[in-house]
Amino acid sequence: xxxxxxxxxxxxxxxxxxxxxxxxxxxxxxxxxxxxxxxxxxxxxxxxxxxxxxxxxxxxxxxxxxxxxxxxxxxxxxxxxxxxxxxxxxxxxxxxxxxxxxxxxxxxxxxxxxxxxxxxxxxxxxxxxxxxxxxxxxxxxxxxxxxxxxxxxxxxxxxxxxxxxxxxxxxxxxxxxxxxxxxxxxxxxxxxxxxxxxxxxxxxxxxxxxxxxxxxxxxxxxxxxxxxxxxxxxxxxxxxxxxxxxxxxxxxxxxxxxxxxxxxxxxxxxxxxxxxxxxxxxxxxxxxxxxxxxxxxxxxxxxxxxxxx
RNA sequence: GGCGCUAUAGCCAAGUGGUAAGGCCAAGGUCUGCAAAACCUUCAUGCCCCGGUUCAAAUCCGGGUGGCGCCU
Numbered sequence: 001x002x003x004x005x006x007x008x009x010x011x012x013x014x015x016x017x018x019x020x021x022x023x024x025x026x027x028x029x030x031x032x033x034x035x036x037x038x039x040x041x042x043x044x045x046x047x048x049x050x051x052x053x054x055x056x057x058x059x060x061x062x063x064x065x066x067x068x069x070x071x072x073x074x075x076x077x078x079x080x081x082x083x084x085x086x087x088x089x090x091x092x093x094x095x096x097x098x099x100x101x102x103x104x105x106x107x108x109x110x111x112x113x114x115x116x117x118x119x120x121x122x123x124x125x126x127x128x129x130x131x132x133x134x135x136x137x138x139x140x141x142x143x144x145x146x147x148x149x150x151x152x153x154x155x156x157x158x159x160x161x162x163x164x165x166x167x168x169x170x171x172x173x174x175x176x177x178x179x180x181x182x183x184x185x186x187x188x189x190x191x192x193x194x195x196x197x198x199x200x201x202x203x204x205x206x207x208x209x210x211x212x213x214x215x216x217x218x219x220x221x222x223x224x225x226x227x228x229x230x231x232x233x234x235x236x237x238x239x240x241x242x243x244x245x246x247x248x249x250x251x252x253x254x255x256x257x258x259x260x261x262x263x264x265x266x267x268x269x270x271x272x273x274x275x276x277x278x279x280x281x282x283x284x285x286x287x288x289x290x291x292x293x294x295x296x297x298x299x300x301x302x303x304x305x306x307x308x309x
Numbered sequence: 310g311g312c313g314c315u316a317u318a319g320c321c322a323a324g325u326g327g328u329a330a331g332g333c334c335a336a337g338g339u340c341u342g343c344a345a346a347a348c349c350u351u352c353a354u355g356c357c358c359c360g361g362u363u364c365a366a367a368u369c370c371g372g373g374u375g376g377c378g379c380c381u
Contacts, residue, residue: 041343041344052345077343079341107340108340117341118342129343158339163347163349164348169341172342181341184341242345243346244345245345278344
């Protein structure tokens with residue numbers, strides 16, 4: 001375990017999909033003797049390459065990448081799994097005297113390494129989830145929410161009754177630990193000293209880039225990638241198949257329809273919007289102009305590394 | 310040229326006399342073990358234009374304009 005230590009410095013490259021994070025992270029790694037730690041909930045899966053825009057070997061330019069291709073498409077993977085593995089890797093990188101560069105668009109994953117979140121102190125339990133899910137299906141969101149209101153009023157007050165996933169999670173914590181989610185207090189002081197960068201494209205320009213990138217994924221053979229996943233037995237219900245581009249393509253293939261390109265683009269754009277919203281709350285985040293992002297990122301990283309705090 | 314049908318938000322669309330449903334898109338937001346997931350909020354002082362009837366018109370009447378269809 002990495003202990004909070006102000007000498008532990010890491011660099012974070014985050015932001016919406018299609019903004020050029022991977023390339024910037026690699027640039028910085030080359031310049032500052034770093035290794036890239038991916039923070040991407042889809043790129044962790046083996047075999048999901050094109051749709052997750054994984055950097056190719058040549059893109060990586062010899063920079064070591066971690067947290068990519070680490071789980072099989074049949075496995076489930078959670079933030080907590082991510083946190084454990086990533087923390088181990090980060091401390092190893094630091095111990096070797098190199099700079100960890102966290103790069104990815106999954107804000108929740110990034111938060112898990114910056115902050116020491118407890119995540120309710122227990123892992124998901126499919127029996128319990130199934131129990132409440134079927135209750136929900138039979139009785140509706142209001143009835144499900146009423147249970148939580150009775151058992152943990154404080155958490156219920158923070159959730160919307162339609163947010164079934166979170167309502168179920170709160171109930172799950174109650175069942176598993178006997179404790180209320182609202183009783184668990186977390187420490188939000190960062191465990192690392194970090195700077196974060198995001199390349200700040202004007203919205204319209206970002207959307208253009210995304211649209212083009214989706215077209216490119218199709219050209220590169222997204223549908224055959226999805227085909228082979230299906231052929232190997234990966235079903236739509238698998239977690240990895242929730243990825244944008246994967247679910248739409250898989251559904252189209254299974255029903256014999258054309259791949260809904262426009263839908264994939266729309267979903268990707270909406271995802272980018274959610275990412276932008278998420279990262280707005282990140283501390284120490286430097287918004288880089290697309291014109292000179294590389295130079296500024298280098299200057300800022302240099303300043304950050306020199307500063308002993 | 311004649312006849313018929315039609316015109317509601319960026320798009321689809323309900324509404325047939327009582328003060329503009331819903332969906333999509335878009336924008337903003339939430340986020341503590343599924344996060345590329347899940348969820349929330351906002352989005353037509355106005356119904357093609359002009360005139361009329363009426364206490365009251367997107368709704369009825371007349372005329373115009375655009376679209377669609379049929380006929381010559």
